[in-house]
Amino acid sequence: xxxxxxxxxxxxxxxxxxxxxxxxxxxxxxxxxxxxxxxxxxxxxxxxxxxxxxxxxxxxxxxxxxxxxxxxxxxxxxxxxxxxxxxxxxxxxxxxxxxxxxxxxxxxxx
Amino acid sequence: xxxxxxxxxxxxxxxxxxxxxxxxxxxxxxxxxxxxxxxxxxxxxxxxxxxxxxxxxxxxxxxxxxxxxxxxxxxxxxxxxxxxxxxxxxxxxxxxxxxxxxxxxxxxxx
DNA sequence: TCGATAGTTCAAGTTTTTCGAACTATTGAA
DNA sequence: TTCAATAGTTCGAAAAACTTGAACTATCGA
Numbered sequence: 001x002x003x004x005x006x007x008x009x010x011x012x013x014x015x016x017x018x019x020x021x022x023x024x025x026x027x028x029x030x031x032x033x034x035x036x037x038x039x040x041x042x043x044x045x046x047x048x049x050x051x052x053x054x055x056x057x058x059x060x061x062x063x064x065x066x067x068x069x070x071x072x073x074x075x076x077x078x079x080x081x082x083x084x085x086x087x088x089x090x091x092x093x094x095x096x097x098x099x100x101x102x103x104x105x106x107x108x109x110x
Numbered sequence: 111x112x113x114x115x116x117x118x119x120x121x122x123x124x125x126x127x128x129x130x131x132x133x134x135x136x137x138x139x140x141x142x143x144x145x146x147x148x149x150x151x152x153x154x155x156x157x158x159x160x161x162x163x164x165x166x167x168x169x170x171x172x173x174x175x176x177x178x179x180x181x182x183x184x185x186x187x188x189x190x191x192x193x194x195x196x197x198x199x200x201x202x203x204x205x206x207x208x209x210x211x212x213x214x215x216x217x218x219x220x
Numbered sequence: 221t222c223g224a225t226a227g228t229t230c231a232a233g234t235t236t237t238t239c240g241a242a243c244t245a246t247t248g249a250a
Numbered sequence: 251t252t253c254a255a256t257a258g259t260t261c262g263a264a265a266a267a268c269t270t271g272a273a274c275t276a277t278c279g280a
Contacts, residue, residue: 022127096205099201
């Protein structure tokens with residue numbers, strides 16, 4: 001198994017981050033990670049019926065864009081948002097995205 | 111020539127908008143439109159050496175994601191950001207993106 | 221009506237995304 | 251220590267999306 005590649009904070013690219021967030025599956029993963037701070041892949045995609053190879057692709061893309069940090073722990077691969085680094089490089093971006101994504105699920109607090 | 115399709119404000123999808131913004135060419139177009147309020151395609155891609163068919167593809171994608179509004183005026187196709195609608199649907203998103211994009215060009219106000 | 225400019229359409233080549241099948245890694249029991 | 255089960259990974263091929271050149275349409279001014 002190849003080691004995970006995480007781009008250093010200073011090398012995060014805005015367009016890569018936006019691209020990574022610009023997919024409904026990945027957006028749902030990011031929302032799940034935002035709710036829980038740390039999750040194994042299987043839990044982060046909970047409810048999404050997707051082949052494991054496709055899930056893997058999405059996690060890799062998120063990781064290589066610098067959106068998530070990944071580490072191994074036993075049988076699990078644990079993921080978390082790189083919140084601090086994202087906030088430092090792109091102030092307000094993640095907040096705006098998550099707010100809009102949550103709003104889309106829970107329209108206008110009825 | 112087919113009529114332009116603009117999704118209504120209420121149907122803008124967060125992931126489509128993020129996807130549209132997640133490309134360096136399109137991000138530059140959006141920055142140019144942000145500086146100038148209205149621009150023909152040719153001016154909005156000023157400086158980017160791209161085939162016209164590729165430019166066309168990017169403008170269409172931005173339009174169909176709801177990021178820009180397009181109208182015809184003489185020989186020109188005039189584009190503008192759908193700022194108000196984007197701000198209403200996704201508060202703070204465009205500002206955060208544009209701020210980060212400008213920051214990337216003019217790093218940390220040296 | 222012609223030429224020039226601005227953008228559009230189409231088709232083909234390249235790149236990404238998706239997904240099934242087979243694989244590796246770790247854990248908990250027997 | 252071996253086995254079965256769980257969690258992800260890798261590979262290869264099919265489907266979708268991006269890029270581009272070439273040929274096209276639309277508008278304007280001479």
